[in-house]
Amino acid sequence: MSAPRRALALTLLLLAACQATPVPVPTTPVGEPITVPAGFDVEGHRGNRGxxxxxxxxxxxxSALAMGVDTIEADMQISAEGQVFMGHDDDLEHTGCTWAGEGRAPSSKISRLNTAQIGQFDCHTQIDGIQPPPRLDTFLDAFFAAAGPETALNLELKQRSNADADVYLQALIAYDQGCDHCLRGRLILQSFQWSALRYARANYGDAIEFRAAILDKRGKLAEIEEARAYAEIWSPKHPLVTPELLAEVQALDMQAIPWTVNEPARMRELITMGVDGIITDYPDLLLQLIGRAPTP
Structure with missing residues (x-):
């Protein structure tokens, strides 16, 4: 990372503050470093949420970029006017953002708000002034200002219909075309709605390069085998991972990157099993565990 990019990342890092709903603090020690194969993917869940x-x-x-994660994991939502914003929940109050405008908020749901109204919500980053959820293009601008040349993006498609997938993909394609295909080789699209990934592959696979990750709460091998037609990554809730299922999935030539793993002891177990990466709220702990001390 160049000095200006590192400076930008660290400046934003210093401006951050506490979040409304703290993530549980890990209770197990990191311990001695463990060796991982080349290409092991350290993913910062929603950035550096922990x-x-x-x-x-x-x-x-x-913050996550500054410490040297391999991938930023993030979520997208769609406003009432069809703009893409970053956010885990449609309801801003669920993630600790509060209305800072005059009177009562017209709604707390991104899907019912326009850009100007979303701009009146404060997500309490303790940066001077109101800090609303960033728009997709603002997020991508900040990402490319601070990310290393190989840092990837893992963006979740949250959708109610194929029309939502159209909005997400068209916004990403527009940005990619405007930056001379800067997303090429970096973009992962993930979803719990596997049909969204199948739709994206069928309708936009020729327009933008991406890998697809199926978010999994079931761990059914037959379903995973079927998804291999349009997805390259199996991303299960971490308790689903067993040595047997992991071997079956990797035999399909799919990567296994479980979520959301915050205890170093469990990180160690999964690495020993042979997962290809881990999504965590505490990327600093994972980096320490694999012998990659977070970048100062």
């Missing part, structure tokens, strides 16, 4: 950063905010993303 270390007192409001998730899906610019400071959370910048």
């Amino acid at each position: 270390n007192l950063f409001p998730g899906n905010t610019l400071p959370a993303y910048a």
Whole structure:
């Protein structure tokens, strides 16, 4: 990372603050470093959510980038006017953002608010002035200002219909075309709605390069085998991972990157099993565990 980019990331890092709903603090020690294969993927969940950063905010993303994660994991939502914003929940109050405008908020749901109204919500990053959820293009601008040349993006498609997938993909394609295909080789799209990934592959696979990750709460091998037609990554809730299922999935030539793993002891277990990466609220602990001390 160049000096200006590192400076930007660290500046945003220093401006961050506590989040409304703290993530449980890990109780197990990191212990001795463990060796991982080349290409092991350290993913910062919603940025660096565990270390007192409001998730899906610019400071959370910048903090994770500054410490040297391989991938930023983030979520997208769609406003009433069809603009894409970063956010885990449609309801801003669920993630600790509060209305800072005059009178009562017209709604707390991104899907019922326009850009100007969303701009009146404060997500409490303790940066001077109101800090609303960032728009997708603002997030991507900040990402490319601070990210290393190989840092990836893992963006979750949250959708109610294929029309939502159209909005997400068209916004990403527009940005990619405007930056001379800067997303090429970096973009992962994930979803619990596997049909969204199948739709994205079928309708936009020729327009933008991406890998697809199926978010999994069931762990049914037959379903995973079927998804291999359009997805390259199996991303299960971490208790689903067993040595047997992991071997079956990797035999399909799929990567296994479980979520959301915050206890170092469990990180160690999964690495020993042979997972290809881990999504965590505490990327600093994972980096320590694999012998990659967070970048100062």
